[in-house]
Structures are given as structure tokens and as C-alpha cells.
Amino acid sequence: MKKITSLIACTCFTISAFAQTVKPVYLDESQPIEKRVEDALTRMTLEEKVKMCHAQSKFSSYGVPRLGIPELWMSDGPHGIREEVLWDEWNGAHWTSDSCIAFPALTCLAATWDPQMAALYGKSIGEEARYRKKDVLLGPGVNIYRTPLNGRNFEYMGEDPFLSSRMVIPYIQGVQSNGVAACVKHFALNNQEIDRGHINVIIDDRALHEIYLPAFKAAVQEAGVWSIMGAYNQYKGQQCCHNQYLLNDILKQDWQFDGVVISDWGGVHNTEQAANFGLDLEMGTWTDGLSQGKANAYDNYYLADPLLKKIKKGEINIKVVDDKVRRLLKMIFRTVMNSQRPWGSFGTEEHALAGRTIAENGIVLLKNDKNILPINLNKIKKIVVVGENANKRMTLGGGSSSLKVKYEITPLDGLKKQIGNLAEIIYVKGYVSPLTEKRDPKPKIPVGYKEPNPEILLQEAINAAKDADIVLYFGGLNKNENQDSEGNDRKSYNLPYGQDRLISELAKVNKNIVVTIISGNAVAMPWIKEVPAIVEGWFGGTESGNAIASILTGKVNPSGKLPMTIAEKLEDYPSHALGEYPGDHVNVRYNEGIFIGYRWIDKQKKQTLFPFGHGLSYTTFDYGKIKISSKQMKNNDKITISIPIKNSGKIKGKETVQLYIGDEKCSFERPIKELKGFSKIELNPGEEKIVTFEITDEAFKFYDDKQKIWRTEPGKFKIYIGASSNDIRETSEITLL
Incomplete structure (x- = not known):
């Protein structure tokens, strides 16, 4: 209570002082956010900058009370807002006002195959987070379903990168419409819980870019996600929470991510790597609270006093800290210092019914x-x-x-x-x-x-x-x-x-x-x-x-339709068929490459x-003939593929029409078919609708790991439309010139 009271007093004094002078740029919401960030940054001491880069409690990080810059508060909960916990412990704080609405697990959301459901989910859970005064929601998860033994698969969106990508975008947009940052996780290759804290994933670049990164890329480039959580495991021998390849090269340089990289709780292991290899905010390094370190364990975090000392010694450039603080300030201005964000709502019948839907x-x-x-x-x-x-x-x-x-x-x-x-x-x-x-x-x-x-x-x-x-x-x-x-x-x-x-x-x-x-x-x-x-x-x-x-x-x-394959036996999954799960406690090799799930x-x-995409109904649906706007296509062209769907049964129902594309001949081995479109429609008995897909050359590309680029090769491509990956109703061809 003393800490909170002093913070309020300090903030009030600061605001009062500002009222007697010209309002600083960083408090002026009419100014561009970049200008506000730079203004705030120039007013901060080195010590204040470093404090912003690490936790101050289990689920919060420091603000700058002297400048009226508030703390950031986070909540676990890809499926609901977690109960309040004690400042330094995992134990519940025994509030009487923190009982939330639980939403379906993300495997269930993915099984809707309906972006509108993802938007409803994000909006609803974002409202719950906002009402509870949470600034960052630690979700959603989009790690790919590699093995059915993974204990956290229920938190993710299945085996297909396209399905995950299309579903994560509206979820994120719904959350962030409430002025709450979504935190997409766990970046990247966190596909097992065994040895998760240290296992090093060995994977070829093509599988990395075609299978395991697309949903994260969509979250950044299409949804504009404000934060990303690093993974516990290693890639290329570096911890994913401070990883040059994933965080600096791919996320921040190639994808131009302008948000905050948050560590998973306990995922940071080294001060210099955490400083230089892309991490912005260190959370939960010692997840048993103040039992580690001296009077305040948080000062002993890797991005706390050890970082401050190395900067003062000239061992770490202050520019890396400035970049972290810029990102943190931007997220603060987008969330807790956004006076226009809605108030939210919590535990409502509306949210319960949204979850039921x-x-x-x-x-x-x-x-x-x-x-x-x-x-x-x-x-x-x-x-x-x-x-x-x-x-x-x-x-x-x-x-x-x-x-x-x-x-x-x-x-x-x-x-x-x-x-x-x-x-x-x-x-x-x-x-x-x-x-x-x-x-x-x-x-x-x-x-x-x-x-x-x-x-x-x-x-x-x-x-x-x-x-x-x-x-x-x-x-x-x-x-x-x-x-x-x-x-x-x-x-x-x-x-x-x-x-x-x-x-x-x-x-x-x-x-x-x-x-x-x-x-x-x-x-x-x-x-x-x-x-x-x-x-x-x-x-x-x-x-x-x-x-x-x-x-x-x-x-x-x-x-609903399956977002993953249900195989007859464990050995039918490639991660088990090829003998590389769960690894040797040091490394795990993804020998199957791009061939996971239905591809395998x-x-x-x-x-x-x-099969992937399978799901029955109490009614029946008839598929008509495919129509394609052009059987030939050049790069940067757009074509439309349409097909009539009729409810031939006796009751109203919904059908998810799935579009797959297969490359008939390529210099690189490619799957027989890959999901490239889907549309969920509702039809009354006897009703017919035309389902239309708009396709660009992006649907035909593969990742060339020799040239390190996405590209296409000219030739014939097979078009498959069906009710699942194994229930193809109509086929056609397109020639890419």
C-alpha cells in the first residue's frame, strides 16, 4: 500500500507541475507517437531506462513515476483473464472480483474455421482484460501442431500455417481494439514441453519459413501486433528469448516489427545476449519471486543492475537500451496512456454467450x-x-x-x-x-x-x-x-x-x-x-x-472442422516416424521438414x-463445378476461383469450403497440396451460394532456402476444392506463366 500511495503522490505532483508549464510533447496525444516517444526518451535517466526493461513484480514492469509514465500490467490468459496473484508469488491474492469468463481453448477456435469467430473472441477477451486494467494479454499462441503429445497443443491453432495465420489476425485486432496489447507466442519452434527450457531445434530454413513462421509473420505484418513473447527453447544454439536470428534478423529487420519482445517467464539466461539479441522486456526470470537475490530480486535480473553496470563500463552500447525503451514507450502510449481506449467489461452474460457461440x-x-x-x-x-x-x-x-x-x-x-x-x-x-x-x-x-x-x-x-x-x-x-x-x-x-x-x-x-x-x-x-x-x-x-x-x-x-490430422497411430506422425521426438535432451531435429500433418x-x-479439415453435419452439401476467371496467370495477377455450394439436406447448416493448391512440377520437392483458402457459409435447406476465392501469386510461392527468398516457378498447378484435405469434391488447373 505504501508503494502504491507514494506512486500516486509522485504522479499527482508531476502532473501538477506540468500544468504550470507547457505540456510536454510526450503527454500530448495529438502529436505523432514517434515524436512523443523521442521526447519522453530525452527526459529519462539511464537508470530509469534500464528499470523499464525488466519486471517489478510477477506480472508488471516499471514505469517512470517522475515523468508520470505508468507501469505495464500483464495477464496470462489465452483463454481468459487469470486471477490476481500476490506481488511476488504465483499464489492467488484471493480477490472476490476477479472471476472471469473462460473462452474455448484455441484449438476449438481454430476448429471454427471462421475469422468472424476469431474477431468475436479477440474483442470479448480484450474487453475482459481492459476492465481488469491489464495492458498486455499474454496470447494468443500460434505454435504449430507437430506432435499430438505436446502438452500445450490445446493453446495453439493446429497444424496448418495458413489456417493459423488467417485466424490469428482478427483475434489480435479484436484484443487491440480495446487498447490492450496482444502478445503472440511463443516465438518460435516451441513445439514440445519436454526439455523446453533448453532443447535446441535443428530445422532447415525452408520448413522454418513455410511452416513455423507464417502465423507470426501475419500477426506482425497484417494484424500489427504490439508485442511478441519469446520461446523457452533454443534455435541455432541461442535461447529464443535472446536470439539474433529470430528476433533481430527476422522479426525486427525483415518483418519491421515495431513492438515489444517480452521474455517468457524464466526464458532469459545472459545479460549481453539479452541486451544485444533482440529482447526488450525481461519478465519472470526467477519465477519464485524474492527468494533469489538480495532485498529486491528484480534488481538482479539480467536486464537490471547487471545491464546498468555493463553500460557504465562501456561493455554494452546505450543505443540498444534506447531501442528497447522506444518500443516500450510506444506500447505504453498505445495502451495505458491512451485516453481514448474503451472501459471494457468483465464477467458478462454477453461474453459467456460469445464463448458459447x-x-x-x-x-x-x-x-x-x-x-x-x-x-x-x-x-x-x-x-x-x-x-x-x-x-x-x-x-x-x-x-x-x-x-x-x-x-x-x-x-x-x-x-x-x-x-x-x-x-x-x-x-x-x-x-x-x-x-x-x-x-x-x-x-x-x-x-x-x-x-x-x-x-x-x-x-x-x-x-x-x-x-x-x-x-x-x-x-x-x-x-x-x-x-x-x-x-x-x-x-x-x-x-x-x-x-x-x-x-x-x-x-x-x-x-x-x-x-x-x-x-x-x-x-x-x-x-x-x-x-x-x-x-x-x-x-x-x-x-x-x-x-x-x-x-x-x-x-x-x-x-466445426479439424485443425489437425487425427492419425491411426503415433508412428503415423512424421515427428515420430522419423525418430526425432523428443530429441536427445540437447537437440531435436525436424527431419520431416515441411511435411507435417496432412502434407505427410x-x-x-x-x-x-x-483427416485435416474433416467435420460432418446433420445436413448435406452439394458442390457444383469450379469456375476460374483465367486459366493462365502472371506474377502480380489476381484471379478468382468460384464454386456453387447447395444445402441438399433438410435443415439449416454451415459448411467450410476449402481450397488447396498443388504444384505439378517444381525443382524443389513440394507437398501434393497445401491449404490456400477457406470460406465458411450458412445455407438454408435448398439454398445455394457461390463461394469465391481471390488468389494472387502468393498462393503459389515456396521458400527457396538457397537464395533465401520466396519465389514461384512457372508451370501447371492443380486446384482442389473440398470438404476436407481428403474429401476433394472438384479439381481444376491453372498455368503460372
Whole structure:
């Protein structure tokens, strides 16, 4: 309290003093931001500049009280605004006013294949951040889905760089429309949690530029993101939070990024490298607070007193600090010192319903034999719900995305609410995951708690399922360690806690079974032929249960499409097929290069459980004939590709039309096809719309790692339009001259 009071007093005195003289340029919002930055910079002491480059608490950095320049406050939360924590600790501060709305995980957002949903997401979560007086939202994440074992895949947007790029732009724009900086992360190549703090990624330049960087590039050059977070891992033997190649050469020089590079918490390791290799703001170097160092651990950060001493000794040029402070000041003027930014709103029904809409648009109907879904409540009177995930909170745990939510609707809650008295609902757990203090902090694990006997749970579920009209199974993963959680990867591609056996045993006694997977990752499905219906429900946030129930009961027609491939077995993923995951604890080689996900599946002609872009509907869509404005194209030309889509079913529905392009012959090996366009449309029964794509030569380019440029080669290109990467409805050709 003393610290806050003194800051207020100092700021008031400063402003009062300014009122008696001419207003400084840096306080004049009518002036160009660059001019304001330079004016403020000239008024700062070296000590004040250095202080701005590192944290002052767990989630804030220094301002300059003498000049009335405020602190920056940040919040974890790619899916919601994290609860307030103590100044120097991870523990919650026990506020009563910080219970947020949880939005769906970003895999679910990506599964909407709808930029409008991304815009709604960004605007809504940005409003929550603004109301809570957060200046930087630490998200979204756009690391590419390389292995289904990655514990943080649920925080990212799938396996395809084009899909991620198109979805991240409106998210960022929505957040920043609130005067809150988005912080796209983790730059770059953070594709596993095992050894994440030091593993050195060895990758060819072509894969780096074609697969792993495009979403970051779109965030910078198209969305104008105001901050980027470095990754924990290494690239070219340098930590990614201070990396000459990624941060200086690519991000700041090639892409002309004018924002702030923020370290991941604990990602900084060296003063000279942090100063010279592109980092601007050091956060969380000692994540256990003041137990490191002397009276104030923050003064001992690499970009704190050690940096100040090296500058004074002439070992580090003050110009590098000036560049960092320029960027920080620019972000401050864009956010906390922007008097025109809106007030925001928090924990509202509007935000909860926005999250529900996003979840409903992202849930994927994977399989629906004999049209067992939607549930026909005219015929079904006894429903047995099986599975821990039907009644388990999924907003807790998972690492930095763990949330303190205003409320969370489970699938069981949602079903009871929507079905009401139309059918009897019986719930049996069927399996159980271990309770952990980390995952289940409220309530704490009861004294003397013993886990239920799995065999007894199994038998209870089988007995209940025998005479049910339909069995609704809710399983998948959760936010426990070694599941969908930061810090560790999954240990197996199979479902945990004996679920594979449980599903098979249930299918033996009741053929009318619907399996809903709650996860942020693909899972093995050895029982796939034993069940008629499968739904990917994702982690849907506050309104998850209502969204899932809406899909199962048919109140909402499913329209989600997979943002990643679900392979039959782990070895069908190239990172595992080629033997380079998780590496040797020092290096990990991306031997597969550009061939990840569906690119690899196409190349190897492998079968999948469900391909990239797959998703069923309760209605059907007919694809007409492709029309192309010109079959020949020169560089810098634009052509249009159009196709009529008709809803040939009986109910309103949405379809995502996907455009892929393949190079028929090239001096560089290229994938058979690559996603280059998509459009989600809604059609009434019998209605037809023309879907049009505008294509430039950018869609035909590849990265030439010999010349270090993006370029095209003349020749024939195949055009594919379909409902998934493996469900191509129409093809054509274009010749690039």
C-alpha cells in the first residue's frame, strides 16, 4: 500500500507541475507517437531506462513515476483473464472480483474455421482484460501442431500455417481494439514441453519459413501486433528469448516489427545476449519471486543492475537500451496512456454467450453412422451418461491457462438443462483420474481420500449401460500433468485412465453409444469401429456443457472442422516416424521438414482416423463445378476461383469450403497440396451460394532456402476444392506463366 500511495503522490505532483508549464510533447496525444516517444526518451535517466526493461513484480514492469509514465500490467490468459496473484508469488491474492469468463481453448477456435469467430473472441477477451486494467494479454499462441503429445497443443491453432495465420489476425485486432496489447507466442519452434527450457531445434530454413513462421509473420505484418513473447527453447544454439536470428534478423529487420519482445517467464539466461539479441522486456526470470537475490530480486535480473553496470563500463552500447525503451514507450502510449481506449467489461452474460457461440461453431462431429445423432427425444427416454469428463471442471489446471471462473457448465449440467423432463438421465463415472493439488485446488484433496477401484467403476458403468436407449460417453484428456498441460508432454497417444477398455466394454452391451472426446489434442481410437458416433468437444470454457448439449440434441447443427490430422497411430506422425521426438535432451531435429500433418499423410498415402479439415453435419452439401476467371496467370495477377455450394439436406447448416493448391512440377520437392483458402457459409435447406476465392501469386510461392527468398516457378498447378484435405469434391488447373 505504501508503494502504491507514494506512486500516486509522485504522479499527482508531476502532473501538477506540468500544468504550470507547457505540456510536454510526450503527454500530448495529438502529436505523432514517434515524436512523443523521442521526447519522453530525452527526459529519462539511464537508470530509469534500464528499470523499464525488466519486471517489478510477477506480472508488471516499471514505469517512470517522475515523468508520470505508468507501469505495464500483464495477464496470462489465452483463454481468459487469470486471477490476481500476490506481488511476488504465483499464489492467488484471493480477490472476490476477479472471476472471469473462460473462452474455448484455441484449438476449438481454430476448429471454427471462421475469422468472424476469431474477431468475436479477440474483442470479448480484450474487453475482459481492459476492465481488469491489464495492458498486455499474454496470447494468443500460434505454435504449430507437430506432435499430438505436446502438452500445450490445446493453446495453439493446429497444424496448418495458413489456417493459423488467417485466424490469428482478427483475434489480435479484436484484443487491440480495446487498447490492450496482444502478445503472440511463443516465438518460435516451441513445439514440445519436454526439455523446453533448453532443447535446441535443428530445422532447415525452408520448413522454418513455410511452416513455423507464417502465423507470426501475419500477426506482425497484417494484424500489427504490439508485442511478441519469446520461446523457452533454443534455435541455432541461442535461447529464443535472446536470439539474433529470430528476433533481430527476422522479426525486427525483415518483418519491421515495431513492438515489444517480452521474455517468457524464466526464458532469459545472459545479460549481453539479452541486451544485444533482440529482447526488450525481461519478465519472470526467477519465477519464485524474492527468494533469489538480495532485498529486491528484480534488481538482479539480467536486464537490471547487471545491464546498468555493463553500460557504465562501456561493455554494452546505450543505443540498444534506447531501442528497447522506444518500443516500450510506444506500447505504453498505445495502451495505458491512451485516453481514448474503451472501459471494457468483465464477467458478462454477453461474453459467456460469445464463448458459447464460438464453442458451438468449433465442436466437430467426427462420425455419425446411421444418424444416431442428434438425439431423438421422441424415441429415447433413458440416457446413461458415462465418464469423468461429463462432470469435471476443465478451466482449472493446465499451467498458465488455468483460470478462476465465474462459473463452468459441465456436459452433464448442459444435458440436464436442455433435455429436462423429456428423458431420464443417469450418470455413472466409469473411470477416474487422480486428484492433484495442482489440478484440483478447490477443494483440496480430502484427508484420507482413496481413489475408487477402477474395476468397480467399470462394472457399474456396464450395468447401467445395458438397458439404456443411448449411452453418452464423455472422456478424453484433462488438465492433469502429462495430459493437456504446460510443463510436460503426454506419455501416450492412447486415452488415459483405462478409457479405451471402458469404451469397448460399453460397446459390447449397448450399440447405441456416442463418444464425446474432451481434449485439445488428437487421441488414438482403437475402438473406432465399435461405436457409431464420435464428437470432438474440445475444452469449451465457461459454457462448454451447454455448447456440447446443443450439438448432441440438434439445437445447433455441428459445423466445426479439424485443425489437425487425427492419425491411426503415433508412428503415423512424421515427428515420430522419423525418430526425432523428443530429441536427445540437447537437440531435436525436424527431419520431416515441411511435411507435417496432412502434407505427410498425402506424401506417404497413409490412412487416417480423420483427416485435416474433416467435420460432418446433420445436413448435406452439394458442390457444383469450379469456375476460374483465367486459366493462365502472371506474377502480380489476381484471379478468382468460384464454386456453387447447395444445402441438399433438410435443415439449416454451415459448411467450410476449402481450397488447396498443388504444384505439378517444381525443382524443389513440394507437398501434393497445401491449404490456400477457406470460406465458411450458412445455407438454408435448398439454398445455394457461390463461394469465391481471390488468389494472387502468393498462393503459389515456396521458400527457396538457397537464395533465401520466396519465389514461384512457372508451370501447371492443380486446384482442389473440398470438404476436407481428403474429401476433394472438384479439381481444376491453372498455368503460372
